[in-house]
Amino acid sequence: MQKKAAWEHEECGSEVAEFMRKTSTMPRDRDHRAILVAPSEQTCTYWMDGFCYLKKYNRESECFAEDLNNLVQLELRMRLLGLDWSAVPTTPIPPPSTYPDTSTLPF
Known part of the structure; x- marks a missing residue:
């Protein structure tokens, strides 16, 4: 019985397995x-x-x-909408300290 390579047992997909087969036969410096x-x-x-x-x-x-x-589509949409890049926050916005009362809403 032939022993399988480690990447053939993992769920890395055929694309990764093929890449690993190719690179594992390359000459190594170390x-x-x-x-x-x-x-x-x-x-x-x-x-x-x-x-x-x-x-x-x-x-x-x-x-x-x-x-x-x-990412390219997102940047393109932002440019087409004319959004000001300086208005985009660089850090997460903190949640509000209080929320409005929703108990009276009809749903």
């Missing part, structure tokens, strides 16, 4: 390895995107492309 176990597929994808970015591989996951697209 014999140091680390096994990271991600708590979710999304976290695993984020980690792999980060490692690929650090190693300067031209690879990005669908999650990364989708997140980048969402």
Whole structure:
């Protein structure tokens, strides 16, 4: 029986498994390895995107492309609406100290 690689047992998806197969056969300068176990597929994808970015591989996951697209669309909408960038808060707005009485509302 053939032993499976560690990433084939995790829920990292076929895209990550294929990337790991390719990079695990590359010549190495060092014999140091680390096994990271991600708590979710999304976290695993984020980690792999980060490692690929650090190693300067031209690879990005669908999650990364989708997140980048969402950020670009958000910025574009803000520019098209003519929003003042200085009006966007840089820190979270604190919740109000008191709330209006909602017990008399009809619902």
